[in-house]
Amino acid sequence: MSAPYGPKQPVLYQPVASQGMVVNPKNSLNKPDIEGKGREWSSDLCACTSVGSCCLAWCLPCIIYGSNRERLSYLERNGTPDPDHGGTCNSHCFVYGLITGCLGIG
Numbered sequence: 001m002s003a004p005y006g007p008k009q010p011v012l013y014q015p016v017a018s019q020g021m022v023v024n025p026k027n028s029l030n031k032p033d034i035e036g037k038g039r040e041w042s043s044d045l046c047a048c049t050s051v052g053s054c055c056l057a058w059c060l061p062c063i064i065y066g067s068n069r070e071r072l073s074y075l076e077r078n079g080t081p082d083p084d085h086g087g088t089c090n091s092h093c094f095v096y097g098l099i100t101g102c103l104g105i106g
Contacts, residue, residue: 062100066093 057064067086074082099105 060097062093062097063088065096066090 053064066089069086069092070090071082071086074080074086
């Protein structure tokens, strides 16, 4: 069975952004903007895409909070996603854990 649009041609080079293209690093999944109101979520609120992350968030939420906070700070400072994905333990994680452990809130 032949392809409906003819034979596939080999890719000789990687595509690059052309002049006039707008690249938004905050929208890595390229979700469309809905009438200037923002875009749809990348996943559902209760979607457990990674069992490890769900267990970690249940047992040690300070690590998930610190990682997300660090990723957001990096994105706001540099305009690009964090290559380290927020790391594991950072100052945000430490403060969250300290408040939760000492004061019992959080």
